[in-house]
Amino acid sequence: MRPSPLFSMGICLAFALSLAGLTACAKKPAPADLVLLNGDVYTMNPAMPTVRAVVINGNKIAAVCATDRQARRYVGPKTRVFDFLGKFVLPGLIDGHVHFEAAGAMIAGANLLTVSDAAGLRKEIQRVVDLLDDGEWITDGLWGATEQSALGDAGGGAKDTKAPWRPNRGLIDDLTPNHPCFLCRFDRREWLANTAALAAAGLDKQRLPGLEIGPDGQPTGIIFPASPAFDKVKKAVKPKSGMRLIDESRAALLALREAGITEIHDVETPEQTKRFIELDKNGELSCRVWLWPDLSRGAELKAQGFAMGLHPATKEKSSRLRYGALKGSVDGIMGDQSAARPSFGSDWPGPGATLDQTQPKDLIYAAITGKALKGTLEGGWHPEPKISVEEALRAYTINNAYAAFEDDIRGSLVAGKLADITVFDRNLLKIAPEDILNAKVTHTIVDGKIVYRRRSDPPKK
Numbered sequence: 374m375r376p377s378p379l380f381s382m383g384i385c386l387a388f389a390l391s392l393a394g395l396t397a398c399a400k401k402p403a404p405a406d407l408v409l410l411n412g413d414v415y416t417m418n419p420a421m422p423t424v425r426a427v428v429i430n431g432n433k434i435a436a437v438c439a440t441d442r443q444a445r446r447y448v449g450p451k452t453r454v455f456d457f458l459g460k461f462v463l464p465g466l467i468d469g470h471v472h473f474e475a476a477g478a479m480i481a482g483a484n485l486l487t488v489s490d491a492a493g494l495r496k497e498i499q500r501v502v503d504l505l506d507d508g509e510w511i512t513d514g515l516w517g518a519t520e521q522s523a524l525g526d527a528g529g530g531a532k533d534t535k536a537p538w539r540p541n542r543g544l545i546d547d548l549t550p551n552h553p554c555f556l557c558r559f560d561r562r563e564w565l566a567n568t569a570a571l572a573a574a575g576l577d578k579q580r581l582p583g584l585e586i587g588p589d590g591q592p593t594g595i596i597f598p599a600s601p602a603f604d605k606v607k608k609a610v611k612p613k614s615g616m617r618l619i620d621e622s623r624a625a626l627l628a629l630r631e632a633g634i635t636e637i638h639d640v641e642t643p644e645q646t647k648r649f650i651e652l653d654k655n656g657e658l659s660c661r662v663w664l665w666p667d668l669s670r671g672a673e674l675k676a677q678g679f680a681m682g683l684h685p686a687t688k689e690k691s692s693r694l695r696y697g698a699l700k701g702s703v704d705g706i707m708g709d710q711s712a713a714r715p716s717f718g719s720d721w722p723g724p725g726a727t728l729d730q731t732q733p734k735d736l737i738y739a740a741i742t743g744k745a746l747k748g749t750l751e752g753g754w755h756p757e758p759k760i761s762v763e764e765a766l767r768a769y770t771i772n773n774a775y776a777a778f779e780d781d782i783r784g785s786l787v788a789g790k791l792a793d794i795t796v797f798d799r800n801l802l803k804i805a806p807e808d809i810l811n812a813k814v815t816h817t818i819v820d821g822k823i824v825y826r827r828r829s830d831p832p833k834k
Contacts (some may be wrong), residue, residue, distance in 0.1 A: 389428025400604065404449020405430050407792075410441045417771045417785035429792045432820035436788050438781070458618050460815055463766060464785050465635025465793025466733050467773035470718025473637060473662075474645045476731070477621030479722045480628060483511050483556060489520035489538045495778050498545050504620075507551040510570075510611050516540065518559035530809070541587070542567045542705040542824060555606055564596045566606050574609040576602060590689035622648050630825035632731045633795035633814035633833050636661035638697065638718065638777065641685075648688045653694045659824040661793070662694045663777050681778065692791060693820070697777060715760070716776045717768040737765045737801065738809045762802050762809075792821035 407429040414424045416437060416772035426444030428436040438444040448454055483501050487493050494516065501511050517537055545554060546568045553570035553639025557563070566579075571577045572590060576584055583600020587593040596602050613621075622645075629637065641664035652658045664685065666674050674696065681698050682767040684691035717740070721731040743759045760768075801809055817825035819831070 380442045381557075386525055402436075402447055402736065403430075404452050405435050405447040407453045407455065408444050408447055409455050409457060409462070410444055411459060412462040412796075414461055414462040414786065415766070415802065416787065417767060418787050424786075427792075427794065429821045432443055432792055432822075434786060434788050434790050434792050437786050442552045457796065457816075461797040461802075462669070462786075463795045463797070464770040465783070465817070465819065466633050466769045466795045467636040467638070467777075467778055467784070468629075468634050468719050468721065468733075468769075469638045469716045469773045471639050471721045472723075473622070473639045474642065476628070477618075477623075477625035478513075479576045480620040480624040481617070483514040483554075485514035485516035485556065486518040486559065488514075488516045491544050493541070495548060498548050502548055502552055505552060505617065506614070508611070509552060509614065509617060511549065511552050512556065512610060514556040515559040516556065516565075520750060539563070539595065542571070542592070553609075553611075555610060563599065564598065564603065564606075565594050566592075566596055567594060569586045570606055570609070574602075574606040574613075576605060581605060618644075619648055619651065622652060623657065626652070626657070628689060628731055630659050630817045630819075631814065631827075633733060633797070633817050633825075634660055634731065634818060635793040636663060636773075636777075636783075636827075638663045638665060638773070640664075641666045641696070643670075646685050649694055653684075654686075658694060660788050660819055661692065663697050664695065665697050692779075692782065714772040714775055715764065715768045716772050717765065718773075733769055734797075734801070734809050734812045737762065737769070738806060740765045740768075741755055741809075743805050762806075766801065792818060794818040 380742045386814060405428045409427045409429070410425070412425060412427065414427060414437070416422055416424060418437075421437065421439075424437045424439050426438040426441050428438065428444055428447045436444070436447065446509055479506055481501075483497055485494065488497055497514075498511065500542050505511070520538060523649060524534055529674075542565065548784060549567050549569060551569070552567075553573045553625075554567040555570050556563065556565045561746045566574070566576070568577065571594070578593065580586070581600070581602040585593045585595040585597070596606060622783075637660060646664065648656065649662055649664075664710035678688060679685070679696055682690055682695050684693075684695055715786060717733075719731050719736055724732055740760055769779055771784035774780040774782075783793055786794070794816070795814060799808070799811075801812060804812075813826070815827045816823060
């Protein structure tokens with residue numbers, strides 16, 4: 374029985390449509406700017422949680438691909454192709470609570486938190502002297518913080534009654550003839566002024582209450598607060614130069630990209646905001662900044678026409694530097710585990726912090742174990758709120774994007790979202806908790822640009 378003409382036409386039409394579909398599927402996509410291959414990619418997208426490759430055009434993700442072969446279809450004559458060699462790839466990490474200005478000051482200034490002897494003091498002061506122009510003051514420092522912790526508990530409940538270490542100006546005078554120093558102990562109950570600082574305040578020739586005098590009849594450099602001597606030195610402290618403040622911001626940005634941080638949420642201050650604007654204008658702002666306005670300035674900024682998401686200089690929409698909600702401010706630290714979307718923030722540099730407090734790997738370890746980095750308390754400090762590694766990673770990525778009302782444009786590796794990516798040398802989801810502390814960030818990508826690439830470790834001899 375011969376098929377009817379109508380049936381034959383149907384077969385032909387179906388065949389034609391099938392060929393058209395195959396042609397469309399086979400059509401090579403437009404070349405991408407950057408193709409990232411061979412990654413152990415965790416997308417934070419439940420619909421496609423793991424892939425092998427990411428394709429980037431401009432500052433956005435063009436595609437995520439299950440195989441390298443699929444991603445290679447986007448390679449053209451000018452496409453940059455990068456092999457991740459199986460490294461662990463995540464959406465760019467977001468720190469939901471930092472104090473950027475203070476962190477920069479600690480990096481590019483004296484950080485004496487771990488210093489409790491003459492050698493340590495001299496080493497740190499020499500480091501800072503090498504960074505600064507002549508005439509710049511060296512202040513704060515917070516010496517003796519870790520020593521105090523050790524003295525308070527020597528283990529087994531015993532207390533170490535050894536007196537805390539006390540410096541004197543003679544330890545640093547030869548290093549700082551051109552840099553007045555006014556350094557504080559971690560509790561700010563004692564301060565150390567070098568000879569240059571005493572001279573600047575007129576205390577080289579004048580004895581005032583609060584100035585400690587040694588057995589030789591000369592000032593030791595120790596000054597006690599809430600005293601005439603203290604007020605005299607504080608009044609003499611010269612403000613930091615504009616160049617020094619910008620350099621502090623640059624130092625903080627370097628620390629962030631080395632840690633894999635692609636965005637920070639920071640409480641806005643007018644002066645630091647001006648520096649953010651300058652760095653952004655110069656193309657030096659290597660991470661996104663979401664500014665929480667100080668509560669006292671919210672109404673003022675709204676009256677000036679600012680709103681959430683607007684750049685503090687141009688008042689235009691910006692995904693790089695912009696204001697957050699103007700109605701108030703929150704800390705942004707991790708909330709109760711029972712909250713729907715926990716949000717992670719380091720509080721960097723925080724009270725009694727060290728320079729490494731911005732490292733996400735350390736905070737993830739603490740969150741999943743309940744332990745300090747060198748803690749030995751069985752079960753951790755607070756076992757109840759411990760969470761999984763996956764939950765911690767979500768709190769550092771999509772949840773923090775959600776906290777900034779921007780999870781539709783970032784926080785996961787999905788086509789159309791901003792190309793912010795953090796790469797570790799090992800899969801944090803598959804290794805032992807202790808090994809997380811050994812993980813290293815190898816690449817940080819912001820807006821489709823590699824802003825940090827870790828140099829390989831030298832071969833062991």
